Amino acid sequence: MQLYRVRLKEGHTARPEQIAGEYLGNYATIDPMLYTHMEAVKKARMFGGSIEPFGRNYNIDRLQVIQVPKSQLSQALINELQGREVFLDTDNLLEEVMYTSDVFEAILGEQFEYFEKQTLIRIGKEHQVLVDELLVLDEICRDSQYVMFTSI
Numbered sequence: 001m002q003l004y005r006v007r008l009k010e011g012h013t014a015r016p017e018q019i020a021g022e023y024l025g026n027y028a029t030i031d032p033m034l035y036t037h038m039e040a041v042k043k044a045r046m047f048g049g050s051i052e053p054f055g056r057n058y059n060i061d062r063l064q065v066i067q068v069p070k071s072q073l074s075q076a077l078i079n080e081l082q083g084r085e086v087f088l089d090t091d092n093l094l095e096e097v098m099y100t101s102d103v104f105e106a107i108l109g110e111q112f113e114y115f116e117k118q119t120l121i122r123i124g125k126e127h128q129v130l131v132d133e134l135l136v137l138d139e140i141c142r143d144s145q146y147v148m149f150t151s152i
Contacts, residue, residue, distance in 0.1 A: 001036075001057070002037065005023050005024070005040070009050060012048035064145055064146070068148070070095070073149065074129065074130060080111065086100055087148075098149075100147075105134075
């Protein structure tokens with residue numbers, strides 16, 4: 001992702017508090033504002049300036065993370081999730097933990113011989129509640145990359 005700044009031209013319409021040096025920005029911080037390409041083009045047209053790339057162009061991926069309160073999980077599911085974390089929050093008070101979104105399907109496959117959606121072989125009634133919970137969470141998280149269980 002490339003960011004841009006807007007160099008103001010002579011005769012620009014920016015007010016003094018909107019100027020940082022020769023760029024559109026904030027005079028109080030003396031730093032030019034940084035914009036995405038389309039936003040920079042819009043600002044340049046609006047205030048009378050030209051855009052110029054700033055910094056490096058980074059390749060980025062936007063990730064989708066679904067957050068679910070840990071209090072809504074059964075103890076059986078919490079036990080199954082132990083050791084499968086891909087991220088542990090360094091703040092021990094929050095106890096936020098992140099998993100890949102396919103963790104529920106993995107548990108179904110490992111523990112309950114899950115081969116096709118809702119095809120379960122040889123499970124007892126005591127496990128049905130956990131299986132139902134796994135099926136629901138698997139479906140909810142299908143379009144995301146990660147799921148985070150929060151303490152709130």
